[in-house]
Amino acid sequence: MMQCISIPLSVSLYYIGITNANQDFAYSMSHKGDKMTKELEKQESEKKQIEKQIEKKKIKTIKAIRAEIKEDVFDLGDKKIVVPDTSVIIDGRVSDLISEKKLSDVKIVIHKATVGELEHQANQGKEIGFSGLAEIKLLREIAKQNNIELEFQGERSTELMVRAAKLGEIDASIRELAKSLGAMLLTSDKVQSEVARAEGINVIYLEPRKYLRELSFKQYLTPETVSLHFKEDTIPMAKIGKPGQVRLVEVGETRTTRDEIETIIKEIIDTARSDSKSYFEIDSKGAAVIQLREFRIAIARPPFSDGIEITIVRPIYKASLDDYRLSSKLRERLLGSAEGVVICGSPGSGKSTFTAALAEMYMKRGKIVKTIESPRDLQVPDEITQYSALDGSFEKTGDILLLVRPDYTVYDEMRKTTDFKVFTDLRLSGIGMVGVVHATRPIEAIQRFIGRVDLGMIPQVVDTVIFIKEGQIRKVMELKMKVKIPYGMRDRDLARPVVQVSDFETGRVEWELYKFGDETVSVRIEDNKNRHRRD
Numbered sequence: 001m002m003q004c005i006s007i008p009l010s011v012s013l014y015y016i017g018i019t020n021a022n023q024d025f026a027y028s029m030s031h032k033g034d035k036m037t038k039e040l041e042k043q044e045s046e047k048k049q050i051e052k053q054i055e056k057k058k059i060k061t062i063k064a065i066r067a068e069i070k071e072d073v074f075d076l077g078d079k080k081i082v083v084p085d086t087s088v089i090i091d092g093r094v095s096d097l098i099s100e101k102k103l104s105d106v107k108i109v110i111h112k113a114t115v116g117e118l119e120h121q122a123n124q125g126k127e128i129g130f131s132g133l134a135e136i137k138l139l140r141e142i143a144k145q146n147n148i149e150l151e152f153q154g155e156r157s158t159e160l161m162v163r164a165a166k167l168g169e170i171d172a173s174i175r176e177l178a179k180s181l182g183a184m185l186l187t188s189d190k191v192q193s194e195v196a197r198a199e200g201i202n203v204i205y206l207e208p209r210k211y212l213r214e215l216s217f218k219q220y221l222t223p224e225t226v227s228l229h230f231k232e233d234t235i236p237m238a239k240i241g242k243p244g245q246v247r248l249v250e251v252g253e254t255r256t257t258r259d260e261i262e263t264i265i266k267e268i269i270d271t272a273r274s275d276s277k278s279y280f281e282i283d284s285k286g287a288a289v290i291q292l293r294e295f296r297i298a299i300a301r302p303p304f305s306d307g308i309e310i311t312i313v314r315p316i317y318k319a320s321l322d323d324y325r326l327s328s329k330l331r332e333r334l335l336g337s338a339e340g341v342v343i344c345g346s347p348g349s350g351k352s353t354f355t356a357a358l359a360e361m362y363m364k365r366g367k368i369v370k371t372i373e374s375p376r377d378l379q380v381p382d383e384i385t386q387y388s389a390l391d392g393s394f395e396k397t398g399d400i401l402l403l404v405r406p407d408y409t410v411y412d413e414m415r416k417t418t419d420f421k422v423f424t425d426l427r428l429s430g431i432g433m434v435g436v437v438h439a440t441r442p443i444e445a446i447q448r449f450i451g452r453v454d455l456g457m458i459p460q461v462v463d464t465v466i467f468i469k470e471g472q473i474r475k476v477m478e479l480k481m482k483v484k485i486p487y488g489m490r491d492r493d494l495a496r497p498v499v500q501v502s503d504f505e506t507g508r509v510e511w512e513l514y515k516f517g518d519e520t521v522s523v524r525i526e527d528n529k530n531r532h533r534r535d
Contacts, residue, residue, distance in 0.1 A: 076103075083109050083183045085174045089136060094135070104146045105148070107148070108151070111153065113173045114174065126288070131269040175192070178196070178201055186204055187206070208273065216264055221314075224242070226313065226348070228311070228312040237250055243350040243353075279388070286300065286305065290375075291375040291376050297313075317353055323357070324357070326473070339427070339463060341434045344465060350468050363381060367408055368404075387400070393418075402431075406431060408432040409426055414435050427461045428457075442465045443477075443522065445465055446501060446513070455497075477510070480500050482500055496514055499513040501513065510525055
């Protein structure tokens, strides 16, 4: 039997008062705590803003200091000895000064460490090394004609000095030589000039050359020239025409000598070094790839090739998406649901031209667009940033892009397994991707993903394949995943996930991809009526 306990009213009111007081106190403390938190957050925000302002001022100060370093007036004064460093030799400024009669009746002393550094670069097949050595050879030829004495002094660079060149070891040796001879140091390196002044060494800073004579290979160009081909002891050749209608013709009457081809290479190297919109994409032993504005230039030397060769490729046609005969259905897909696009075709088919037009269209529609390419030869607006391999790795470039988070990324061109993996990682992270692949048929572009990406994930990575031939869109295919009995089989127990590759315009399934044991099978659908019955 339940017992009732009566509590006096005064006691009840007392406990109710305590409870209310506790609640009021808790609310008061919570309110004060919120105010303190907001105040701390405000202080932290103000602190960060101040730090940002200080950092901006530091950056502006550094930029201002660098901007103040201007080219010096060329005046040797009473100095009769000149010591050029590696930068002015590679840049060809010393021979220019002699040709302009600004440098005469002096002694030019080149540090042996400079020659050693250039020799090391040439032995590695780097074009900068050959360019520097060609300048020294030229100096020896013209020095005698201008009453100039040419000498080599100092200790030859050791392997340790060459390795430490980036740390300034060779530059320090050149400064020491200039100081010991009481000579005038010539440099095109801002840091070298400022360190020399700090050490009390007489120095003339010459800005890197920005304007050169017209590149000699341009004399062979016509409005329809797609590429130029030079090789020592052969007649210069050119490919002329439009995509699908290209012909190879001779553009010279005499065979190109070794000296002539070396002159062309030196012009290219000098121009690329002085132009902020030109890049050394590859500089390896026996091979170099340079993006010189719109020109993609490949240079090959022995032992990589059997002779010195230059191949110069350029785009001759810039198109917009309106120049292609896009159906309303395809246009709607590209502007809307297509997030994993692969553009394929054979070399010279017009893939890059269409890709650049697609990237520009995305940009004009308010999307952030980036590219991954090497060499960076897509002709896109300045608003589209073109990325190359970071520290030689496209995987590192992909890591940066994941932080940048663009709306679309163009990957031109995908060849290696790492390229397909980076494309896949970026696509699965939510970034719209446009990839460029060499293939003679659309299905071959899809097959390039097999073995590099799990078969079941391919439709999530690639949803649209566009095949370009002779500068036009010849076929568009879409990918979908479906669980069904594969084409050509009858037993229902053999049903499995199948990737269906369909003609985008008609919806007709043309290929099926599926796993059969350990093998991945690609089957062409021949009979459309049988296909519908089995589905």
